[in-house]
Amino acid sequence: MSATAPPPSADAPPRRGATARRTAPSPRVWGLPLLLAAVLGGLYLYVGSQDLDRIERRSLNAEYLLSRTVQHLTLSVVVVVLILAVAIPLGILLTRPRARRFAGPVLAVANIGQATPTLGLIVLFAVVFVAWDVRTIVIVAVWLYGILPVLRNTMVGLDQVDRSMIEAARGMGMTPLRVMLSVELPLAVPVMLSGIRTALVITVGTVALATFVGAGGLGDVISNGIASSRDTVLLTGSVLVAVLALAVDWLAGLVEDLLRPRGA
Amino acid sequence: MTGFLDYTSGNVDALLQATLEHTVLVLQGLGLAVLIGLPLAALTYRARSRTAVLAVAGVFLTIPSYALFGLLITPLGLGTAPSVVALTLYAFLPVLRNAIVGLREIDPAVVESARGMGLSRLQVLLRVELPLALPVIITGLRVAAQMLLGIAAIAAAVNGPGLGNLILQGLSSAGTPFAVYLTLQGVLGIIVLAILFDLLFAALNRLTTSRGMIHV
């Protein structure tokens, strides 16, 4: 029953390896943007070397491509903002004890919705709500489609936070709101971010289908290429959409790494 | 509702034809992905190169479907060919990743004892490792199938087969009473297929999980 303080080493030594986690970006991180830049450069040189006919020139000029890119990005941003504005609060709400019983049914409905083909959803909205603005149709359809990944990951992320930790926080006198903001959400961030990243990529890709209902975006360039059988136009449209999606995914991945809480 | 049913009884042949095409298209894509993905997984699951292979497969999955179909028209023309290849590329990541994960999580002691009994490397792979990894592989197929069923609707935009054609017909007849019916047929057809595929894979999973093996 001697009561002297033992040296700290009485417990196992601290695991030091975990400290040096954030290292300089590896070449792998920069590989993709370099590749994408090279692809874009190659495309520019290729298109520039071609003798473009009148039809091709109608799609392949800076003004047209820029306007479609801006349309594409605008639609995507509006959709993503709507997704986040609904899915994150809904996910938080559905993980609160009082609303938890609705979580199962909501996820079941969302899962069935996910089996709906995106093109089908956009067209269905277009033929049912004929009076709607085509951009509204695209925004609503793509928004509905992108809610699930963010909603599900918000719920999973919050649910995997250790209950005992929340109780410890409550036991120390943190208010439920404070526990939510400074314990639960920070710890759910990695899972939530990966859901948001998925939703971003899905959104940017699905907005390419806006062209089918005449709502613009870079999908127009692909459609022009198919309709006019001009491979140069088709290639340009496809490459631009692909590069945009990959770039968004890469950026989101970067943000994901940056926002991940340290130590967790 | 009655309008939809009346209309459907009128074009049930076209609907079944499109559904069959859709199914075949998805199965072709899945089949090719398995034919290429499984050997590739077997070759790389222990090698460092597996991360590179998975990264490339991940890039395909990130490319939006309309863009990938579009990119494939130039070399392959319009129709079934670019559709099948695009679906194969999309199925690649789930198939490959699950095969690699399934093979990697096998207890090394099992492999070692099989080698110790004199089985060749190939025999170990075919008789021990692949059967043990099968449930995980099938889960990958299940995920891939669900995804392909939806993406295959885009095939219609490159003159490919499948239920997407009903959706695009619905679009082009927008304003007529049939527009909604045609689109609904396409959409519901795909949802029903998704449910049937899911049931099928659930049954397969149960069949292939060896008795005495804990469900992975």
Added chain:
Amino acid sequence: MSDQTTDRPMIRLVELTKTYPGRTAPAVDALSLDVPEGEIVVFVGPSGCGKTTTMKLINRLIEPTSGRILLDGEDVTHVDPDRLRRGIGYAIQQTGLFPHRTVAENIATVPKLLGWDRTRVAERVDALLHMVGLAPEEYRDLHPRQLSGGQQQRVGVARALAADPPVLLMDEPFGAIDPLTRETLQNELLRIQREIRKTIVFVTHDIDEAVKMGDRIAIFAEGGRVVQYDTPERILSEPADDFVSDFIGAGASVRRLSLTRIGDATVAEDWPTLPFSADASERAAAVAAGDHDFLLLLDDGLPVEWLPSSGGGGLPVLAPVGPDHTLYDALDTMLSNNSDVVVVTDAQGRYRGTLDLPTIQDLIHVDDAAGVPTRVSRSTSRRSGEPR
């Protein structure tokens, strides 16, 4: 029984009942109990007996169905629970440390909630780390994942003590830790408690831990009833009923041995001794005079050798027991030396007397007739904690 009172309870539970919705049987049933200021009260019992529920009723992580909770005389049954909890330290088995915050940030949680300024928080964090045996400059910026289980639990205790709350609730704090580290942490908590004199409620399912840690022990039985609330000595010597004796188990007598320090025990001083310097004739005379088989040779007061009266060479005194050893240690020494007597020394190692097997037996049973044997004294408040 459960409604014992003392002059100045820090925590007073009055007819506290918790019935969960949809259940008929209460999880805690009309419990009344006083926790005196500055003492460690251990709630112990089998799982599902309501001991943890009772603890959580105190900081109202679980709201009581009926009854009252008084903290330092103030009725806190209906005050703002968040404010209440900021004044009560809370440490749990899983530590509940925030993995995304550093050790220092974890410890600073409650002080920050209370609005302490930055320098005061930093000083407090370093002082606490020092107190729990972790060098501040080495540990303050680590994340919990970088610590061992024992170190995490130290940080958990430091975090619970951060705002210097008068009351500390500890829910099996050492339950998930290996036995060796657990013993270290137990001893350290006792050491810290000697300095800080908090009122501590400590939940465990381990009767040995309860006996070691508790100034008082409340034994819980199914249905959230306290069947005995008493000092460890009395619980071991006078279990209130069969449930308590079953719970204490077969080793109760042996456990009580470790409650008594030899420094507090009466030792026999009549063993024949002889200075080591005595010559052969003096030794022979002494052997002839006594009826013991061995004489004890002392060198300047230190016991060195047993001299057999049958002649032949002396045997070295292997392991004398000192004042800080317990009767348990004395018995252990006898058994391992295959001897029925052990030499007792004072703090300086000088010969004080001897202890033999019959004496130990008497010491265990003396309280059955006369009173409580001397308890290992850990805190001076212990006397006041004695049941009257």
